[in-house]
Amino acid sequence: MKNIKIYIVTYRRPEVLNSTLDRLFNHTDFPSIPDTEVNIINNHSEFRLDEEFVNKVTVLHNNTRPDWDTGNLARNWNEALLHGFKSLANPDTKIVVTMQNDIVLDANWSHNLLKLHQKYTFVTGQLGDNIVSYRPEAVKKIGMWDERFITPANKEADYYIRALIFNKEKSMINDKVHGRLLNAHDALPLDTSEYRGDEQAWRDIKTNEISREGWYHTSQIFYWKWKNTWKTQPAYRGWLTKWSPDFISNPPNPPMVPNFVQYYYFEKDIELSNKNYVGWRSGDCWLDLGKCEDIDVHPFKEGEKFRND
Numbered sequence: 325m326k327n328i329k330i331y332i333v334t335y336r337r338p339e340v341l342n343s344t345l346d347r348l349f350n351h352t353d354f355p356s357i358p359d360t361e362v363n364i365i366n367n368h369s370e371f372r373l374d375e376e377f378v379n380k381v382t383v384l385h386n387n388t389r390p391d392w393d394t395g396n397l398a399r400n401w402n403e404a405l406l407h408g409f410k411s412l413a414n415p416d417t418k419i420v421v422t423m424q425n426d427i428v429l430d431a432n433w434s435h436n437l438l439k440l441h442q443k444y445t446f447v448t449g450q451l452g453d454n455i456v457s458y459r460p461e462a463v464k465k466i467g468m469w470d471e472r473f474i475t476p477a478n479k480e481a482d483y484y485i486r487a488l489i490f491n492k493e494k495s496m497i498n499d500k501v502h503g504r505l506l507n508a509h510d511a512l513p514l515d516t517s518e519y520r521g522d523e524q525a526w527r528d529i530k531t532n533e534i535s536r537e538g539w540y541h542t543s544q545i546f547y548w549k550w551k552n553t554w555k556t557q558p559a560y561r562g563w564l565t566k567w568s569p570d571f572i573s574n575p576p577n578p579p580m581v582p583n584f585v586q587y588y589y590f591e592k593d594i595e596l597s598n599k600n601y602v603g604w605r606s607g608d609c610w611l612d613l614g615k616c617e618d619i620d621v622h623p624f625k626e627g628e629k630f631r632n633d
Contacts, residue, residue, distance in 0.1 A: 334365070334368075356434070364383045402587070427455050443510065466486050
């Protein structure tokens with residue numbers, strides 16, 4: 325079993341990726357940790373790896389993803405969990421770390437991470453989902469990322485609320501930028517996030533009408549999924565709302581509409597207390613939840629055969 329598996333997601337910007345790898349291998353304590361593995365999830369044909377790192381990392385190319393696609397980080401994070409743990413019942417590693425390619429890691433990052441995971445099973449960095457680490461016990465409680473959320477905000481809002489509900493005492497969420505803090509008093513200097521984004525890429529996204537429509541669409545799904553939250557937590561009005569002490573002490577009810585199952589061979593070991601799965605349906609009903617009042621949600625109990633409607 326590995327101690328740590330790292331998955332770095334990259335899209336263009338090879339110089340940024342190689343800078344991050346240089347920091348990881350040459351300026352942190354990571355090489356001193358035994359039984360580790362570094363993987364690159366590449367989402368663009370513009371990819372270059374410095375010779376120094378060729379034999380130090382494994383590259384997972386998403387070859388079927390077109391370069392113009394604005395991406396889906398939730399899908400990438402699930403890819404890392406699947407590839408990293410292999411199985412939740414018999415995991416292949418103790419910790420999976422997912423990170424974007426513009427993270428500047430603290431010099432003692434690895435030992436700090438291991439120390440944190442003696443107490444917590446789920447740990448985040450300081451900006452959204454830029455860097456997140458999991459023990460398999462956390463994924464069993466929280467579940468997988470919901471791949472319907474292609475936006476840079478709704479996906480982590482959804483996942484972090486589930487972490488609050490189902491894994492509260494074992495989660496350390498230190499998302500300072502969005503005001504989502506849980507057990508953050510234990511935060512150690514894991515990373516310093518540094519945005520080095522490609523402005524042209526953002527201009528391309530803003531002019532891509534399909535992407536803009538998709539962002540609106542997934543925001544509607546977020547609202548529908550957490551519809552009961554608005555009833556029980558009037559102060560909570562969406563993913564931009566900071567977590568208040570009242571919100572943390574009295575978290576929302578479980579989602580109105582749970583995740584749909586995509587990786588049953590892996591997800592069968594998830595222990596969500598509201599283990600209800602949305603069955604596959606004809607048409608686009610399972611995607612367009614706002615137009616699907618009669619959505620077919622059914623319980624999946626131990627011993628019951630999985631339905632594929």
